[in-house]
Amino acid sequence: MAIFFLVLLIIFIWMIVDYKLGRFFHIRRMKKRSYPTRKSDIALFITGQKLYDDLFYEIKNAKKHIHILFYIVKDDNISNTFLELLMDKAKQDVEVRLLLDRIGSVNLTKLMIQKLKDSGVQFSFCHVPKLPFIVYSINERNHRKIAVIDGKTGYVGGFNIGKEYLGQDPKLGDWRDYHLRIVGEGVQDLQTQFLQDWKKATKENALDNDAYFPQQLPGKHEHSIVPTHGVFLQDVFIDLIRGAKSEIIIGTPYFIPSRKLFNEILQAAKRGVNVHVIVPMRADHPFVKEAAIPYFKPLLQAGCNVYRYYYGFFHAKVIVVDGEICDIGTANFDKRSLFLNHEINCIITDRPFIDEVRESLLRDIDFSEKVTMDFLQNRSILQRLKEVFSKLISKLL
Incomplete structure (x- = not known):
């Protein structure tokens, strides 16, 4: 039995070292790519x-x-x-x-x-x-x-x-x-x-x-294509959030932001920005729904609104800021997209098109359940245990 656990420990350590070194060398060789407006x-x-x-x-x-x-x-x-x-x-x-x-x-x-x-x-x-x-x-x-x-x-x-x-x-x-x-x-x-x-x-x-x-x-629509490669996406999202003056709408199937990105959202709410987050009520992968829930309480305490879309599955990856800038693409608002996946997004600054996107998101909110403190406080022990486990593996979800 001791040998069995020793082997498991060695495998676990090897996996961590493999991941850390792989990430280190990946960051070293990646160069930021940008396309013009x-x-x-x-x-x-x-x-x-x-x-x-x-x-x-x-x-x-x-x-x-x-x-x-x-x-x-x-x-x-x-x-x-x-x-x-x-x-x-x-x-x-x-x-x-x-x-x-x-x-x-x-x-x-x-x-x-x-x-x-x-x-x-x-x-x-x-x-x-x-x-x-x-x-x-x-x-x-x-x-x-x-x-x-x-x-x-x-x-x-x-x-x-x-x-x-x-x-x-x-x-x-x-x-x-x-x-x-x-x-x-x-x-x-x-x-x-x-x-x-x-x-x-x-x-x-x-x-x-x-x-x-x-x-x-x-x-007629002004925009820019933004590719990311497991790096640089966090900066893109932070720039969008820091620039917000009145409203942020985030639509994502997986809300598992980094600590730095999450703090920017809370700071935006603190300076009076109305923050709305739309996530799915259903889950298409194990633990992703549970991994998002621990973020909800700080959001609600900061005055943000969180909605769980119930009319099917919500898979949109979209951010609208102040009705003036819109991001749509392949990147989720999660650690996998931020720090692992190669993604590509389109940032649009054309007001009539952004109005169309914003109206679509407001219709999605109409088919969503608003998250409340009562909902969060009445979670079962099993649900809370799932959330703890999901947080531990959130980088890989």
Whole structure:
């Protein structure tokens, strides 16, 4: 028995050292990437059906090249429809590159991968776990969702590909998410980021191919694309919160901020900013709901409002500040997005578009239950124990 526990202790220590060293060397080699302010026409999708209808239409009508990166593509009917579309276009001599996260899309079968390649789709997994820091690399995921069609139409946001995003998972119900369609100058930045991720995964450098960057006319919405790599995201969020004068609305499926970021929210409330946080009532992963609850009491004590969305599952990643600046993308308001995942967000400063996003969030609040002190004080002992455990592992949730 003593040997057994010694082995467990050695494994535990090795995992901690692996993670710490992996994180250390990752930070050392990461450089901050930034894209300039652009002008594009931007459309908002909050249901999977409308997004898929639009995206699939663009794929069907692609003439030259299709570049797509998702964190998750499932093994189900809608995923197969999506993959069949890509295979059909590849057979029509359209260049198709499909990049998927190795862990997020683990359910994609070897048979389907071979079918994709046989049809002419250029396929690769990214962020494949590897030595010497296997524990860290398993957790360092590419969480981005990027689609670029003919270099002219781009998509970025919270949706992946699977039946649950159409509301077809009975445990989660209707799926609420925020996703953007971008046409205009900003597409070149989505294209650049995709090709950088593609190069890292495949060693193929297509960044200098002008065919992937057709000339784009400016649109009406001012914005900038912001990629992060397990670093820099905390600074982005803190800058947004520090700039708030009257109102912050945060929508996120996983509210597990760092201490520094959480303190900025409390400081904003202290200086009179109205803070609203929307989270889901249901959970799609173990312990993430429990990990958020310990933050609720300090928020309520500071005068903030917390809402639990009950009309299905709330997966949106969105921040609106003062009705003047809006952040929508792939990054959750949690430690995994802050310190592990590679993410991509879009910061928008166009007031009419932000008004649309804000109105959508207010409708989401209408379908939410407001968290009260009574709710927090009446939690069971089992619930509180789950929360303690969730806090211990919150960096990896």
